[in-house]
Amino acid sequence: MGSGDSLAGCRSATALTPQEAAGKHLYQLHCAHCHEDNDLSFKKMPPNLHHVFERATLPSGAPGSDAQVSRAVLEGKGMMPGFSGRFSGEQMADLLSYLHTGLR
Numbered sequence: 001m002g003s004g005d006s007l008a009g010c011r012s013a014t015a016l017t018p019q020e021a022a023g024k025h026l027y028q029l030h031c032a033h034c035h036e037d038n039d040l041s042f043k044k045m046p047p048n049l050h051h052v053f054e055r056a057t058l059p060s061g062a063p064g065s066d067a068q069v070s071r072a073v074l075e076g077k078g079m080m081p082g083f084s085g086r087f088s089g090e091q092m093a094d095l096l097s098y099l100h101t102g103l104r
C-alpha cells in the first residue's frame with residue numbers, strides 16, 4: 001500500500017514533504033495576501049519572503065533564524081499583526097519548514 005500525499009487540497013508541481021505542504025497551505029491562507037498581493041495596499045510593500053532563510057538577516061536587519069521569524073509571526077512587526085494564539089507549535093513548525101524551502 002502506498003503512502004501518498006494526504007494533503008490533496010495543497011497540490012504542487014514540486015514535491016514538498018507533507019510538513020512543507022501543510023506549511024504552504026498556512027502561508028497561502030495567512031501570509032500571501034499581504035506578502036505577495038499587498039491586499040491592504042500598505043504604502044511600503046510587505047517584504048518578499050521568498051528565500052528569506054538564504055539571507056543572513058531578515059528585512060528588518062534581525063538575524064534570520066527560526067526563533068526570530070517565529071517571534072515576528074507571533075508578536076507581529078510594524079504593520080503586520082501578531083498571530084499569537086492562532087498557530088499551534090506544530091503549525092508554526094510546518095510554516096517554518098515551508099519558508100525554508102524558499103517558497104516553492
Ligand code: HEC
Nearest residue numbers: 030031034046047058059060062069072073077078079080
Ligand atoms: C496584514 C498583512 C500581513 C500579514 C497577514 C502577514 N504579514 Fe508579515 N509583514 C507584513 C509587513 C507590513 C511587514 C514589514 C514589517 C516592518 O518591518 O515594518 C512584515 C514582515 C514580516 C517578516 C520580516 C520580519 C523582520 O524582522 O524583518 C516576516 C518573516 C514575516 N512578515 C512573515 C510573515 C508570515 C510567515 C506571515 C503569515 C503567518 C505573515 N508575515 C503575515 C505584513 C503582513
